[in-house]
Amino acid sequence: MIKVDEKCIHCGMCINDCMSKVIEFDENKVPKAVHPQRCINCQHCLAICPTGALSFKNKSPENSDSIQPHNPDEILNLIKSRRSYRKYRKENLPKDIMDKLKNMLHWVPTGVNNHRLVFSFVDDIEVMDDIRNYANNKIIKILSNPLFKSKKFDRYRKPILAGEDIAFRGAPHMIVVSTPKDAPCTNIDPVIALSYFELYAQSLGVSTTWCGIAYYIFNNLPELQHQLEIPDGYKIGYVMLFGYSDLKYQRTTQPEPYKIISVKKDNRNMTLKERVKRLWRF
Ligand SMILES: Cc1cc2nc3c(=O)[nH]c(=O)nc-3n(C[C@H](O)[C@H](O)[C@H](O)COP(=O)(O)O)c2cc1C
Incomplete structure (x- = not known):
């Protein structure tokens, strides 16, 4: 060994x-x-x-590659300037860029180094258009049915019925990560992989969008899962759209801060009332 x-x-x-x-x-x-x-x-x-x-x-x-020093300011700027793109050029990425994106994936971490993720790439815009048209026609059929009551698509109903590609945002490419159902970290591994993918892609000038709608669609259309070659015993982990975009963001956003807690040393001298209060919270 x-x-x-x-x-x-x-x-x-x-x-x-x-x-x-x-x-x-x-x-x-x-x-x-x-x-x-x-x-x-x-x-x-x-x-x-x-x-x-x-x-x-x-x-x-x-x-192996040697380890290079990293510039933390550049990495932070990449994180801050990452955006979700919703307008794409209708063209394939060059093969060398696609290869770079594929090759990077072998380094994404998985729980217990399980390393059994499967990445389905839609790397040809014609294939993407087939999937897009098939899925969008299905959605339109479902939304047009007066018996369809789910509120899930309410926000998108009008534009979808008007033929807008709300689901796939006109993207030329898509990566679908599937994960063995029995992997130790089956729910989180695909999301980590796509987080790495997204940052690397955007560093190469390739735009991306996390796609919860496509995730929902694929989970409800098994025939598309078949086309994506999701192996037996696997489930789809998540979906990301990507390709070149003409949109150019000029500056970073200024998000509302998340709540960040500094966990303090346990105070063993808490009163009984405080202890009960704390227990109640958890
Ligand atoms: C898990 C997840 C699912 C998402 N699904 C979609 C989606 O289906 N369609 C879409 O246009 N954007 C989707 N987004 C993008 C978010 O709406 C976006 O991250 C948010 O609006 C903030 O914009 P930003 O990513 O440019 O900072 C998703 C983002 C995440 C993290």
Whole structure:
């Protein structure tokens, strides 16, 4: 599982950083995987070795990227200037950009390094148009039925009936993340993946929109799930639209602040009344 060469300085960092306690020193103080069945493939051992002496399952350190310093101001600006785009150019992204977006996804974290997410890319605008037309016709049919009473689409009813693509915002592309139903963090992994995807995309000048409406549509139209090749035992985690847009935002927004709580040291001297009050709150 791990191979250690003569560059090893016997520092034990790989042992120390292995959360599953897979590695131990052998009699010559060379790291050895003694409990391989516990390994979750996180590759911390490969990443932390100061001399690049350790290979993990034929992945040698020379094939890893070096770690560059990051500019926190630029990252914060990217976070602040990220927007949801609702107008797109009707054109495919260039292949090299699409490839960059796809390749980045292998680094998104998943709970317990489960690493079984599936990403369905609609990377051809013609396919996107097929899905769009099919779904929009279905929605129009449902909304036109006088027996349809759900209030969910009330806000969008008029424009949808007028033929506006409220669901897919005219986007040329879409990424649908599906997740094994039995994954330890099945609900959160896809959202993390799309959060990374969105920021990386916008750093490349590619616009994105989280798409709750498409998520709702796909969950109600199994035939589209089939087209997206969602594997058996999987469910759709979430959906994001993307493509080039001519919209250009000039400045960041100024959102209302969230409530941020600094949790204080537990006050053991609380009165009984305070304790009851606190218990009641939770
Ligand atoms: C989980 C989630 C689902 C969303 N679903 C949709 C959607 O279906 N259609 C849409 O136009 N925008 C959707 N949005 C975008 C939000 O409306 C948007 O984030 C919000 O208006 C703030 O704008 P901003 O993203 O530009 O800051 C969604 C956002 C999130 C986080």
